[in-house]
Amino acid sequence: xxxxxxxxxxxxxxxxxxxxxxxxxxxxxxxxxxxxxxxxxxxxxxxxxxxxxxxxxxxxxxxxxxxxxxxxxxxxxxxxxxxxxxxxxxxxxxxxxxxxxxxxxxxxxxxxxxxxxxxxxxxxxxxxxxxxxxxxxxxxxxxxxxxxxxxxxxxxxxxxxxxxxxxxxxxxxxxxxxxxxxxxxxxxxxxxxxxxxxxxxxxxxxxxxxxxxxxxxxxxxxxxxxxxxxxxxxxxxxxxxxxxxxxxxxxxxxxxxx
Numbered sequence: 001x002x003x004x005x006x007x008x009x010x011x012x013x014x015x016x017x018x019x020x021x022x023x024x025x026x027x028x029x030x031x032x033x034x035x036x037x038x039x040x041x042x043x044x045x046x047x048x049x050x051x052x053x054x055x056x057x058x059x060x061x062x063x064x065x066x067x068x069x070x071x072x073x074x075x076x077x078x079x080x081x082x083x084x085x086x087x088x089x090x091x092x093x094x095x096x097x098x099x100x101x102x103x104x105x106x107x108x109x110x111x112x113x114x115x116x117x118x119x120x121x122x123x124x125x126x127x128x129x130x131x132x133x134x135x136x137x138x139x140x141x142x143x144x145x146x147x148x149x150x151x152x153x154x155x156x157x158x159x160x161x162x163x164x165x166x167x168x169x170x171x172x173x174x175x176x177x178x179x180x181x182x183x184x185x186x187x188x189x190x191x192x193x194x195x196x197x198x199x200x201x202x203x204x205x206x207x208x209x210x211x212x213x214x215x216x217x218x219x220x221x222x223x224x225x226x227x228x229x230x231x232x233x234x235x236x237x238x239x240x241x242x243x244x245x246x247x248x249x250x251x252x253x254x255x256x257x258x
Contacts, residue, residue, distance in 0.1 A: 004020070022172060034221060039197050041075060044195045056084075063094070064165065066121055069121075070109075072140070073117065100119045120134065157187040193229070202256040212230070212231065
């Protein structure tokens with residue numbers, strides 16, 4: 001169930017791992033923490049939602065090293081938030097607890113209580129759903145499903161934000177299909193926002209076929225673009241829109257077939 005990835009330090013000083021299953025880094029080698037903050041939090045205004053909303057629900061595709069969850073806790077503590085947060089995530093190949101213990105993400109936070117969070121999460125994970133309260137007196141719950149996304153079912157999520165952080169379409173194609181994005185749509189609140197580092201036309205076409213409205217944003221750390229999507233067009237007014245109809249037409253014409 002677990003792999004032994006190789007540990008690396010990215011250009012902003014934060015850790016990443018290299019997956020020998022997918023032959024890819026877990027994060028942008030130019031900066032793990034920097035990219036994740038920009039792509040998944042700042043671009044879709046998650047920190048504001050944590051401060052302003054009574055409840056925030058996030059669904060992440062690819063728990064990986066747990067970086068996004070640790071950043072969520074840091075934003076939550078920094079904002080002195082009192083909202084109820086549910087963080088749902090899926091991971092097919094969890095790393096081992098000793099690997100998690102080597103990751104230096106907590107050193108980018110002012111909160112010492114985050115130091116052991118990831119190692120504790122990756123200790124004694126079981127296949128299927130794991131429900132974890134990582135910090136006492138903090139109303140954040142992690143719902144971590146160990147298994148493939150196609151086997152995740154029966155959960156009523158109603159997510160406000162989606163972090164689509166899977167390995168790239170070239171090596172993990174099953175998470176970038178219309179079926180995958182249709183399944184995410186079924187887990188979404190009507191105003192949900194999806195963010196991903198990926199800007200590939202094929203991936204955007206799959207989102208469009210599944211009914212997501214699309215826009216492009218400036219990419220992080222040397223990447224030209226990223227993608228932001230929503231079920232509500234009004235959430236995309238500050239971004240440059242993508243022509244979904246044209247992408248759907250190209251998809252149906254087989255332009256993206258191998």
